[in-house]
Amino acid sequence: MDATLWATIALFMFLGLIAYLGVPRMVGKSLDARADRIRADLEEARRLREEAQQLLAEYQRKRKEAEREAADIVAAARHEAEILEADARQKTEDYVTRRTALAEQKIAQAERDAVNEVRSRAVDIAVAAAGKLLADKVDAKTDATLFKSSLDDVKAKLN
Template identity: 45%
Template sequence: MRYLSIPLFLLTASPALAATGPFISLANTNFIVTLAFIVFVGILMYMKVPSKIGAMLDARADSIRADLDEARSLREEAQTLLASYERKQREMLEQADRIVTNARADAERAAQTSKDEIAASIARRLAGAEEQLESARAAAVKDVQNRAVTVAVAAAKDVIARQMDAGRASALIDESIATVKDKIH
């Protein structure tokens, strides 16, 4: 009974004093704490707290698993979209390359066509210029010939007029008429 005379707050305040008596005693704080713990665990078991905690943890695990599955499916969908966009980008780049190649080929063909047309135009103009030069040359030659004939006729007229007398002129006229008659018939 000696232990009952010690105030209870001293037992709780001094663990060394609590451990000196018998273990199964209400004066032993270790026993009281052990008993309270067992009662607490018993209440938890009676209320099925571990199964509720397990159910809550399972629900949380299921929720996390569902979130992970959703994240995985979103990731796969994002990868699919990324692959699709990369494929479309490659296709667009290939199409742009084809367009550039076709544009270059068209530009080269147009440039070659323009060069050919310019060459043909220059050839036509040169031919026209040569024809004009030939025509001008022919006209100049004809003009020179006409002048030469005119000068020759004038010179011949002067020479004939100086050397010609009336008898000789009449003989030349008769001879010319006879030549013309022979050529006409």
């Protein structure tokens, strides 16, 4: 017997032993389990990818909403600033108008007071001048006569 024959017999015995022990079934189960794990991992990866896409779409939608909201806030702030500016401008104009009118009234009152003061002094000066002129023209005798007639007029009015 030659070594090739013994090697062939040993090979068939080894293959028979492997078949008897069920190694091909175990290898098949192992390969099937591995294929199931790979299939499950691929399914999990596909599910996670879909969730990631949904999250991405949701975050993009939220970002757009936030951008719109920010634009609305900026527009509202600009509008409010314009209103406040117009209100401040109107109040300033009203204040200037009131202050101008008040100043004009004070100037007019000062002019009236000055005119009245001048008139009053002019009257005082005229009375003093008239008194001096009368005193110079009227002598003492006429003065006594005028006094007596004025006194009689006053007594007559009192009675």
